[in-house]
Amino acid sequence: MPWFTEMWTPHVKFQIEINAHIHHETTPFQVIDVYDSLEFGRFFTLDGIMMANEKDEFIYHEMIIHTPMSVNPQIKNVLIIGGGDGGSARELTKYPTIEKIDLVEIDERVVRVCQTHFRKTAIGFDDPRVHLFFEDGLAYVKKTTKTYDLIIVDSTDPIGPGEGLFTQAFYEHCYHRLSSDGILINQHESPYFTKEALEMRRAHQKIERIFPIAEVYQAFIPTYPSGHWLFGFASKTHHPLRDVQSSYIHACGQKTTYYNLDLHKGCFALPNYVIEQLKE
Amino acid sequence: MPWFTEMWTPHVKFQIEINAHIHHETTPFQVIDVYDSLEFGRFFTLDGIMMANEKDEFIYHEMIIHTPMSVNPQIKNVLIIGGGDGGSARELTKYPTIEKIDLVEIDERVVRVCQTHFRKTAIGFDDPRVHLFFEDGLAYVKKTTKTYDLIIVDSTDPIGPGEGLFTQAFYEHCYHRLSSDGILINQHESPYFTKEALEMRRAHQKIERIFPIAEVYQAFIPTYPSGHWLFGFASKTHHPLRDVQSSYIHACGQKTTYYNLDLHKGCFALPNYVIEQLKE
Numbered sequence: 001m002p003w004f005t006e007m008w009t010p011h012v013k014f015q016i017e018i019n020a021h022i023h024h025e026t027t028p029f030q031v032i033d034v035y036d037s038l039e040f041g042r043f044f045t046l047d048g049i050m051m052a053n054e055k056d057e058f059i060y061h062e063m064i065i066h067t068p069m070s071v072n073p074q075i076k077n078v079l080i081i082g083g084g085d086g087g088s089a090r091e092l093t094k095y096p097t098i099e100k101i102d103l104v105e106i107d108e109r110v111v112r113v114c115q116t117h118f119r120k121t122a123i124g125f126d127d128p129r130v131h132l133f134f135e136d137g138l139a140y141v142k143k144t145t146k147t148y149d150l151i152i153v154d155s156t157d158p159i160g161p162g163e164g165l166f167t168q169a170f171y172e173h174c175y176h177r178l179s180s181d182g183i184l185i186n187q188h189e190s191p192y193f194t195k196e197a198l199e200m201r202r203a204h205q206k207i208e209r210i211f212p213i214a215e216v217y218q219a220f221i222p223t224y225p226s227g228h229w230l231f232g233f234a235s236k237t238h239h240p241l242r243d244v245q246s247s248y249i250h251a252c253g254q255k256t257t258y259y260n261l262d263l264h265k266g267c268f269a270l271p272n273y274v275i276e277q278l279k280e
Numbered sequence: 281m282p283w284f285t286e287m288w289t290p291h292v293k294f295q296i297e298i299n300a301h302i303h304h305e306t307t308p309f310q311v312i313d314v315y316d317s318l319e320f321g322r323f324f325t326l327d328g329i330m331m332a333n334e335k336d337e338f339i340y341h342e343m344i345i346h347t348p349m350s351v352n353p354q355i356k357n358v359l360i361i362g363g364g365d366g367g368s369a370r371e372l373t374k375y376p377t378i379e380k381i382d383l384v385e386i387d388e389r390v391v392r393v394c395q396t397h398f399r400k401t402a403i404g405f406d407d408p409r410v411h412l413f414f415e416d417g418l419a420y421v422k423k424t425t426k427t428y429d430l431i432i433v434d435s436t437d438p439i440g441p442g443e444g445l446f447t448q449a450f451y452e453h454c455y456h457r458l459s460s461d462g463i464l465i466n467q468h469e470s471p472y473f474t475k476e477a478l479e480m481r482r483a484h485q486k487i488e489r490i491f492p493i494a495e496v497y498q499a500f501i502p503t504y505p506s507g508h509w510l511f512g513f514a515s516k517t518h519h520p521l522r523d524v525q526s527s528y529i530h531a532c533g534q535k536t537t538y539y540n541l542d543l544h545k546g547c548f549a550l551p552n553y554v555i556e557q558l559k560e
Binding site for chain 1: 336508535546548549
């Protein structure tokens with residue numbers, strides 16, 4: 001069987017044996033591939049980078065959604081930037097209190113391919129509260145006049161189509177589009193390998209300049225480079241630890257496979273070497 | 281340049297570009313290799329499995345030592361089983377209150393090779409409080425009549441020479457060799473891939489039957505399979521969270537690169553899927 005290879009750095013490879021190469025497509029924005037594998041089930045890549053797989057996508061999607069939702073269960077209107085696989089929308093729609101989810105994905109083909117080949121996450125699009133906009137995330141937050149309680153930046157790395165979603169201007173527009181107690185969550189790269197660690201520091205510096213509260217939390221995501229992945233929690237008023245409510249997702253009758261309230265409190269405790277980097 | 285390959289599962293490879301293959305040796309117990317690499321600096325393997333590298337060995341060694349030492353700063357006598365690279369001994373010798381460290385390593389050649397090629401960890405052997413015994417760990421705990429405040433099981437995986445260190449008999453002997461408030465720490469495999477997850481469950485079941493307190497904590501170790509690695513904290517009286525003291529290692533004037541007191545409290549908060557597996 002052939003092997004899918006992701007270069008985690010120029011000197012480190014992560015390889016997955018694949019059973020089938022199900023889909024390959026070049027869109028105006030990127031290259032989409034879908035594979036089947038014994039170890040991770042089905043997975044898809046954008047420009048050759050692992051985005052989500054059936055084995056562990058629950059970790060990323062639970063952590064990006066239930067962490068802010070447990071801090072402010074009053075959240076009703078949500079903007080997702082990116083998130084073309086539907087996993088973030090799926091987790092949000094588990095809350096009966098959510099009223100509207102606007103999802104702005106630059107590449108409609110990602111959504112359509114996931115709807116065909118990646119039903120377990122794309123099921124998030126089936127909920128009538130989810131509204132799809134196929135346009136650039138930066139352009140959207142610049143022009144819209146809507147207000148959101150929560151913005152989720154569920155983006156690719158800051159190269160290619162995701163680049164604008166790591167700029168100072170983007171974070172500033174997000175700030176202005178948030179309600180007075182709004183929360184911004186972003187995928188925040190990783191502290192371990194040089195490239196991601198640099199992007200982590202850059203993103204944190206920009207967010208810290210704009211939001212009075214800017215914390216970082218972590219999760220074990222073995223299929224992303226180093227397996228040590230971070231999320232940013234930025235907010236106008238809510239603190240992710242002081243203001244965390246009892247586990248609201250579980251009060252909604254939902255089971256989670258990764259997230260729980262103890263873990264919510266624990267995941268903001270970063271290693272010293274990560275704290276040092278974020279201060280630089 | 282050639283690449284070092286570790287099969288994380290039969291379907292997943294982790295590969296590191298190497299600059300030099302510095303040492304290769306077959307001992308009566310295993311094969312030892314030492315490599316230089318751009319990404320991880322120098323690293324060594326036993327039977328082809330990554331043991332320690334210069335980039336991230338601090339994570340494993342800080343977490344296996346400072347976690348129990350912060351729970352009971354009165355610890356004076358320590359037994360390390362395995363730990364042939366010296367990293368665990370190095371972290372322990374940072375405490376002026378430690379009186380004696382017995383280190384039982386089955387393969388003297390691991391110690392000697394690390395003393396030659398891996399000085400950053402082997403420096404742990406230079407302290408006069410460290411006493412080396414080259415024998416089987418299971419046989420040692422069976423025959424010794426000494427009492428220890430802390431036993432560190434810094435072993436390889438439960439195949440080959442490390443196998444006996446995952447048996448019920450071994451854990452029972454450890455229990456009897458511990459003082460009335462003794463603590464047992466063991467490297468506890470990983471919850472993510474099938475093989476390590478099975479060993480994790482087996483080890484936990486055995487330890488739980490013997491020790492009144494048996495908790496599990498986690499660390500991000502990107503060069504071990506999945507990067508999600510666990511340690512067991514078993515104890516006769518001390519609870520790792522209720523009894524944690526203010527950060528004793530920092531009171532000793534030592535800096536740590538990974539460990540801190542918030543992280544100590546956070547690292548025992550496991551994902552739901554890990555909790556479920558440990559209950560099985």
